[in-house]
Amino acid sequence: MLRIGDYEFSSRLLLGTGKYPDFDIQKEAVAVSGTEILTFSVRRMNIFEASQPNFLENLDIAKYTLLPNTAGAKTAEEAVRTAKLAKASGLCDMIKVEVIGCQKTLLPDPIETLKASEELLKEGFTVLPYTSDDVLLARRLEELGCHAIMPGASPIGSGQGIINPLNLSFIIEQTSVPVIIDAGIGTPSDAAIAMEMGASGVLLNTAVSGAKDPVKMAKAMRLSIEAGRLGFEAGRIPKKRYATASSPVEGMSIS
Numbered sequence: 001m002l003r004i005g006d007y008e009f010s011s012r013l014l015l016g017t018g019k020y021p022d023f024d025i026q027k028e029a030v031a032v033s034g035t036e037i038l039t040f041s042v043r044r045m046n047i048f049e050a051s052q053p054n055f056l057e058n059l060d061i062a063k064y065t066l067l068p069n070t071a072g073a074k075t076a077e078e079a080v081r082t083a084k085l086a087k088a089s090g091l092c093d094m095i096k097v098e099v100i101g102c103q104k105t106l107l108p109d110p111i112e113t114l115k116a117s118e119e120l121l122k123e124g125f126t127v128l129p130y131t132s133d134d135v136l137l138a139r140r141l142e143e144l145g146c147h148a149i150m151p152g153a154s155p156i157g158s159g160q161g162i163i164n165p166l167n168l169s170f171i172i173e174q175t176s177v178p179v180i181i182d183a184g185i186g187t188p189s190d191a192a193i194a195m196e197m198g199a200s201g202v203l204l205n206t207a208v209s210g211a212k213d214p215v216k217m218a219k220a221m222r223l224s225i226e227a228g229r230l231g232f233e234a235g236r237i238p239k240k241r242y243a244t245a246s247s248p249v250e251g252m253s254i255s
């Protein structure tokens with residue numbers, strides 16, 4: 001079970017809803033992924049304009065927990081305003097805090113992320129900040145009371161996979177709230193590695209929506225996240241420098 005604040009999920013895959021070739025493929029990919037949590041940018045929702053297209057309209061959203069995100073915010077103030085808008089429109093009290101500090105790399109602004117998270121926690125939100133892989137920042141966010149920490153594997157949409165496994169493993173080791181690896185996942189093996197490292201979940205979008213066959217990739221991601229988690233729970237063998245026979249013959253009468 002993945003527990004985030006008062007919420008409980010059996011799937012450990014959090015899926016983004018943008019950039020699918022069309023709404024039918026989006027719907028099928030979401031269903032096949034087994035996800036229970038859908039994230040989307042509040043700014044792209046046309047919340048108060050019913051006549052405008054809404055990219056969740058083809059999904060049976062009652063079946064999912066919605067995780068609105070503050071994508072597009074460059075300051076804490078903008079992120080807080082966006083989160084309040086999402087809550088006021090009855091979407092969910094859970095919020096992915098995303099405050100981007102650099103438009104080229106889409107890396108998060110750590111100071112503004114911290115400020116926005118603090119403010120939203122005071123307002124009673126369930127807060128999941130998207131952060132860099134900075135270990136101390138992750139700890140500060142946990143100390144504030146954030147309900148999960150979501151460090152990036154690599155830049156959003158880059159598909160580069162996990163570029164700093166050491167820092168991510170320190171974050172997993174040094175925090176006790178769920179750590180969800182968010183952004184940059186490119187392949188099912190990236191997602192499996194994140195889970196084998198002990199992450200509580202993976203949030204991804206582009207790897208599925210941009211795949212040649214998004215539905216097949218959604219299934220692959222589901223299976224790899226499940227496999228990675230099982231592998232983590234099973235406990236890997238230690239790495240050794242030299243070989244050890246898989247079928248030892250010591251003590252046996254054959255030579």
Ligand SMILES: CC(=O)[C@@H](O)[C@H](O)COP(=O)(O)O
Binds near residue numbers: 017157159206
């Ligand atoms: C949808 C969302 O929240 C993205 O900002 C997220 O970080 C996923 O990134 P990828 O598209 O790289 O998976």
